[in-house]
Amino acid sequence: KAGVTQTPRYLIKTRGQQVTLSCSPISGHRSVSWYQQTPGQGLQFLFEYFSETQRNKGNFPGRFSGRQFSNSRSEMNVSTLELGDSALYLCASSYDSNQPQHFGDGTRLSIL
Amino acid sequence: QQQVKQSPQSLIVQKGGISIINCAYENTAFDYFPWYQQFPGKGPALLIAIRPDVSEKKEGRFTISFNKSAKQFSLHIMDSQPGDSATYFCAASYYGGSQGNLIFGKGTKLSVKP
Numbered sequence: 017k018a019g020v021t022q023t024p025r026y027l028i029k030t031r032g033q034q035v036t037l038s039c040s041p042i043s044g045h046r047s048v049s050w051y052q053q054t055p056g057q058g059l060q061f062l063f064e065y066f067s068e069t070q071r072n073k074g075n076f077p078g079r080f081s082g083r084q085f086s087n088s089r090s091e092m093n094v095s096t097l098e099l100g101d102s103a104l105y106l107c108a109s110s111y112d113s114n115q116p117q118h119f120g121d122g123t124r125l126s127i128l
Numbered sequence: 129q130q131q132v133k134q135s136p137q138s139l140i141v142q143k144g145g146i147s148i149i150n151c152a153y154e155n156t157a158f159d160y161f162p163w164y165q166q167f168p169g170k171g172p173a174l175l176i177a178i179r180p181d182v183s184e185k186k187e188g189r190f191t192i193s194f195n196k197s198a199k200q201f202s203l204h205i206m207d208s209q210p211g212d213s214a215t216y217f218c219a220a221s222y223y224g225g226s227q228g229n230l231i232f233g234k235g236t237k238l239s240v241k242p
Contacts, residue, residue, distance in 0.1 A: 020171070049230075059172070059217065059232035072229045106171050108230075116162065117230065119171035 018043065020109050020120035028126045034095040037123045041088050041109030047071075048090040049117060050082060053104040062105075065090055066112075094125075102127045131155055132220050134233025141240050147205040149236045151218035154199065158220040162230070163192065163203050166215045175216075176203070208240045 021040040029035050041048050049072075050062040061074040065084035082092040088109075094101055104124050108117035133152045141147045153161075159180055164172035178185045178192040178201065185192045191204040205212055218233040 051230075051232075058234045059219075059230075061229050061231070064229065074229070108171075116174050116177060118174060119164075121169070121171045 020107055020118055022105075022107050022120040022123050024123060025121070026124045026126075028128060029097050030128050031097055031099060033097050034093065035097060035125060036091050036093045037105055037107075037125070039090045039092075039107030039109075039120060041090070041107075042118060045109035045111050045118075046088055047110045047112060047115075047117075048084055048088065049108045049110075050090070050092050051106045051108065051119075052076075053106055053122070054102075059106070062092065097127050099127050101125065131231045132218060132233045134218050134236060136236060137234070138237045139239070141208045141238065143208065143210060143240055143242050145208050145240075147208045147212070147238055147240070148202060149216055149218070149238070150200065150202045151220075151233050152198075152200045153220050153231075155220070156199070157222060158231075160221050161192070161194065161201050162219050163190075164217045164219065164232075166217065166235075172217060205238075208238075210240045210242050213238055213240050 023038045047066045049064040051059050053059045064072040068084045079095045084090045104122040106122045108119045110117045131154050162177035163175045165175045166172040176187045176190050180196050189206045194201045215235045215237050217235050219230040221230045
């Protein structure tokens with residue numbers, strides 16, 4: 017069974033631009049969560065989607081948004097990029113809300 | 129406000145020794161406590177998890193000990209191997225509700241010396 021797939025693996029952007037990251041969950045998984053990982057703040061929850069609906073949202077500004085499609089694939093978007101947005105963005109999927117989450121290898125976003 | 133505190137930040141253990149990582153939580157509503165292992169360039173991988181209705185769970189060389197009254201839980205790695213060298217994260221969430229909101233500790237970098 018294929019794991020969680022995130023694309024692209026690496027991305028370089030400049031301040032002010034916007035970016036879209038993609039996540040394909042494990043087949044059959046309906047819940048997708050996004051996390052930001054930085055050396056200073058560690059792993060922080062961004063948001064969770066289940067059946068195309070956002071169910072939870074972390075403490076991040078509105079520049080961070082996401083969506084989920086009918087096939088459970090998810091995208092997250094960051095607008096007006098700032099230097100502090102440089103991070104590893106991780107996607108995790110689970111079958112349902114009360115099932116363990118499995119992570120992808122992330123997208124490394126660098127802001128110049 | 130850091131809801132899950134993890135220690136130590138780094139740990140060096142000799143091959144064959146026992147690695148112990150500790151976590152403490154504040155919110156008594158948490159009811160699911162997983163541990164993740166992360167290698168450089170990879171995403172976190174679920175190692176083992178526990179719910180507060182048991183005090184200990186063992187899977188191979190990995191054991192979680194849970195102390196509900198102290199609001200603490202720990203990971204023990206028996207017979208530590210160089211291949212166990214990685215960063216370990218504890219986490220907590222509301223298993224009974226939406227589990228999409230894992231609160232992570234800051235991580236422990238484990239080095240196992242041959």
